[in-house]
Amino acid sequence: MSSTAALEIEGLRKSFGKNLVLDGIDLSVGEHEVTCLIGASGSGKSTLLRCVNLLEPVDAGRIVVAGEEITRRGVDVNRVRRRIGIVFQAFNLFPHMSVLENVTLAPRLALRKGRGETEEQARALLGRFGLSDKVEAYPDHLSGGQQQRVAIVRALAMQPRLMLLDEVTSALDPELVAEVLDVIGELAAGGMTMVIATHEMGFARDIATRVCFLDDGVILEQGSPEQMFGSPREPRTQQFLQRIVSAHRL
C-alpha cells in the first residue's frame, strides 16, 4: 500500500521449533486505523503482535513501522520499541513498584526524561482514565480492571505511535471488562493507531475499522466489521463466527 502506512507486514513467518505459527502474514495498517485480529486460540494472533514488538525474532518477512523496516539486521530494538506500545493479557505490571513508578519507569530510563516531568505526565494520564486515587497504590491492591488500565497508561506514557493490545480483557472477570474496553474506545476516538487481538466480537464490531480473521497462521479473510460479521465469505470464518454466536458472545 502507500508508504505512509503506520504498519506494513509482508510475508511474515514464525515458527517455534517445528510448530509453524505464522505462515506468511501480509497486513497493512494505516494511520489512525483500528485493526482487530480475531480467530481461535493458537491461530497466531499473540505471536503476530509479539513479532511486531520484536519480542519474538521473525524467521522470514518484513515488518515496516512508519516507513522504517524494523526487521532488518542491526536495528536498535530499544529505539523501535519506544514507539510501539504493547499491553498483555496478564497485565504484567511490576509488582514491586507503585502505579506511579510503573508508569514513569520507562519514560525516565528509556527517554531520559526528568522525574518531575514524567510524574506530571503520568498523573495526567492516570487522571484521564479514572485512576487518580490509585497513583501511590501497588498493583496487588488493584482490581484486574484497574491493573489493566494502569498497564495501558504505562504503555501510553511512552507516547507510542502504535499500540498493540493482546487479548487485554481475557484475564478479567466479566464485570471488569467494560471499564477496560471503554479506555480502548477512548484511545480509538483520539486517533490512536491500534492492532487489537481480541475475543470480544461485539467490541471488535463497534471499534474496528478493519477486522482480520486469522486461521492457522494466515490472515484468511479481512474486511470492514460490517462485511466480516455480516457476510463473511470464507467457510472457516463463518464457522468460527457461528460458534461465537452460539456461545452468546456476539
Added chain:
Amino acid sequence: MASEGDRRAGLEVDEPRRSRILGALGSGVEGRRGVAIALLSTVVFLVVVGVAITHSPGWHEIRRTFFDWSEFKSSFPEIARAFLLNCKIFSISECFILAFALLLAVLRSLPGPVFFPLRALAVVYADFFRGVPTILVIALLGFGAPALQVSGVPTSTTFWGIVSLVLVYSAYVSEVYRAGIDSVHPSQEAAARSLGLTRGQTLRKVILPQAVRRVIPPLLNDFIGLQKDTALVGTLGAIEAFQQASIDSAATFHYTPYLAAAVLFVAITIPLARFTDWLIARDRRRRQAQGMHA
C-alpha cells in the same frame, strides 16, 4: 502472575500453616490443653535426658572439665574479645559475598551464545567451590598465598581467611540469587523490554529487585552458616574465639573455654535464625493476603 513465578522457585506454600514448633497448638480450650501437654512433655523429656546424663559413669569428670563455673568466668572475657575478630571476619566477608555472588548469578543468567564462556565460568566456579571443603580452601590459601612471598601480597591470616570464606560462600549465595532470578516470571522481562528498557535496565530495575526480595530468607540462612565458619579461620592461627578457647583449654586442661566460645556463637546465630524464620513467616502471610486479593 507472581504466584506462577514463586511456584517455579518452590518458594510458595499453598495452605496456611502455623509455626512448625508450636504444631497444632490452637486457641481456646483446645489450645490451653495443647499448651499444657506440650509443657508437660517438654519437662518430662528434659528430666529424662538430665537424669540419663548426670547418672552416666563419666558425668563427674565431664562436669569438672566442661562445666566449671569459675573457669568459665575467668576465660570468658578473653574469648569474648577474640570473638570480636569472628564478628569482623563475618561482617567484611558478608559485604564482599553479597556483591560477588550477585555478579556470578548475573553472569550465569546472561542469554545467548556469545556469553557462553562467562556462563560456563560461573557454573564451573559454583561447582568447584561448593565441592571443596571450606577448611581446605582456608588451609590452601592461608598457608599457600603468603608463602609465595610476592611483594604486595598480604601475609595476614585474617586477610586470607576472609578471602577463602568469600570464595566459598559466594558459590552458595550465587545459587540462591540464581533461584531468585529464575523465579521472576519471563513476562516481567517481556513487559520491561517492550517499553524500550535495555537488558541492563531491565535487570537492575525489574528483575533483581524482585529476585533479591524473594531470597532474603535463604540468604540469611547462609549467613548463619558463615558466622559459624569464621571459626575455621582460627586454624590458620588467627586468634578468634575458637582459637582463644583452644589456647585456654591447653593451658588449664579444661574444656569449659569451648563452652564459653559456643555460648558466644549461639548468642549471635540463634537470634539470626529466629529473625529468618520471622521473615519467612511474614513473607508467607503477605503472599497469602495477595492470593486472596487476586
